[in-house]
Amino acid sequence: MTIDGSILIGARDVRHEAVFHAVEAASGAPLPQPFAEATETDVAAACALAAAASDQFGSLSPADRGAFLDAVASAIEAIGDVLIETAMNETGLPRPRLEGERGRTTGQLRLFAAEVRDGGWLDVVIDPAMPDRVPPRADLRRMNVPLGPVAVFGASNFPLAFSVAGGDTAAAFAAGCPVVVKGHPAHPGTGELVARAVRSAVQACGLPEGVYSYLPGRANALGGALVADPHIRAVGFTGSRSGGLALAEIARQRAEPIPVFAEMSSINPVVLMPFALTTRAEALGAAFVASLTLGAGQFCTNPGLVIALDGPDLDRFVTAAASALAAAPPQAMLTPGIRAAYNAGVAALDGNRAARRVGPGALFETTAEQFIADRALGDEVFGVSSVVVRCADLAQLAQVLASLEGQLTATLQLDPDDTPHAAPILALLQAKAGRVLANGWPTGVEVAHAMVHGGPYPATTDGRTTSVGTLAMARFARPVCFQDIPDALLPPALQAANPWHVPRRIDGKRETI
Missing domain, CATH: 3.40.309.10 (Aldehyde Dehydrogenase; Chain A, domain 2)
Incomplete structure (x- = not known):
């Protein structure tokens, strides 16, 4: 897999005359590879593709979505040592740290794959109709559904685990949301390698190209345009307080405001x-x-x-x-x-x-x-x-x-x-x-079901959520209640036959599958 400095909009490679260079962390010297600066036109194209892919990707079965997450993990591993060497050069981080971070990145993708297959995250609840009750009760069926396209901002301090295919991207994919990533300009070569791996998994699984796009660039306006795009339904961000609050303000001022899940500052x-x-x-x-x-x-x-x-x-x-x-x-x-x-x-x-x-x-x-x-x-x-x-x-x-x-x-x-x-x-x-x-120390965040990596403001913009662990999926989903909808029109998880075989609570009791 090679690095050529492209913007990845769905299946297309895009280049522009305007470019930027990463710097070698140890010396501060510019690195030779130029990287194209994504533009607001690129943002619009990527977000439109994501919207077009949203319904199909969001309706995948748990088995198919889990297979996709596993495929992303395998594709990242298949990049090989060039990924570690590129990241070392761009970040100055040592090989053992980056190899561990690669393992964390693929491990969390597979953890989300297992969680998706389990189906419990759908939180399916069915209250059957009670026509003879006074007053009668309608047939009520509830489940979580994906929000839609998510904008993810790569972090500077974790070029793999909190970046292009990091926790925010993995959680959004697991919830059924296409992702448009704003790559961090500090490690664009690393970002491009991982982005190409994700795109290869999208293609191998036969998914719509808009499931994933990657936009490198330095300008704050690029991130602002991404959050402001009307196709984007939520934002995942890790970075400074000023950056997170600026994006949250853009999201608030939209005609239809959206949530920004920003991890910002903490002194622990x-x-x-x-x-x-x-x-x-x-x-x-x-x-x-x-x-x-x-x-x-x-x-x-x-x-x-x-x-x-x-x-x-x-x-x-x-x-x-x-x-x-x-x-x-x-x-x-x-x-x-x-x-x-x-x-x-x-x-x-x-x-x-x-x-x-x-x-x-x-x-x-x-x-x-x-x-x-x-x-x-x-x-x-x-x-x-x-x-x-x-x-x-x-x-x-x-x-x-x-x-x-x-x-x-x-x-x-x-x-x-x-x-x-x-x-x-x-x-x-x-x-x-x-x-x-x-009797421990706060550095080191385990990727696990019980983990909470979040906290009250200003640690994050929403202390009810986490950016690490399987609970992170909840940020990118919302509950919908279906009332008296014919069985054939219901999502599979709510149908009488339960073809996805997901856990459900029916009339207050857990269903035996």
Whole structure:
């Protein structure tokens, strides 16, 4: 499979004179391959194709849709080592990380395939007619149906798992929605390879070409046009708060507003309970830095805030963390823009009188009073940077938690002796985050049925959803009730014979298949 810098609109390869270049992450030097800049005309063509494919793709049986998702996973694996080498060059990420990310990408596609085949996500409910009741009850049959074409924005920090065929794309496909992807300009070669693999799966499965299109480009106007296109019914986005909110505003101003499921910003607080801090301060400091520096800190779940009681034990933690941070090897950041934003964030903390730098790394500390008074201390700095908040007692620690914005994750480090005091802290963390951990670290998101990778605003635009795990399908489907519709006209999942053999609840009881 080769890279030629094309835009992929359904089955067509499109090129333009206007091009851009990726840069080598390690050196910042432009890479030689030019990539075509998609235009608003390309957006319109891709979205129209997606709309034309929507009914056929959305009505596929669970078996056929599952086979398609499996085919996408196999096609990505078939790209071979060129995918890893291209991604290494464009992102600066090491081979083991990218090989693991490729496995996660194909693994989540297959997880969704299994979920689709199971059929439970359709949430079929049938309340049969009761003509003799007073008043009579009509025949009511409900199931989830796909929303229609979905726009997906590739993320900068995960060139595979949150990008062209990542979680948003996989969830939309699983729900029965065609996808138009806005590729991230930081890794266009990687994006094109994966996009070609997805297109090959579309063709191999005999599906309409509009099931998938790929639009590379740098301009914000390209993303804006995609969200504004009347054929698009929902948006999946992973990126900055400013970017997510800008897209949400475009979606809100449409003649027919649509949902934007944006994962945006989070500082992922870690609470060190007193007994845990006393018994393992040094170990906690080292483990904290291992999480903080993972992937050069370029994870949305990076532990950017540590909250604990002031005293000698916290001093021990800070000393151990500063020492581990000083020993951590330097790493390349993904893009010059991310590096510039990181430098600006660290400079802002350096210039803040309420923050004091601890040691040679970008580790800062402040007091609870100062943190609560100055919201800027809680701003996300995307990279290896974190703030330690010193609290006088557990009541003040709770006040700090109550002052926080919504988060993707919140972590509780505790020992058994901390348990009597942990319940009210856990309740505060539950109110602030989509995932709450005990005695772990937030970096690393398992792709599983129970996972929630979301959280209250501004972690996401909708804290009721997730962008990882099978629950992600729910973002791209809606319930429809069919009342007194003749059996022959009903979707197969609602027909009396249940030809898809999906689980159903009939008159309040689970049907035996």
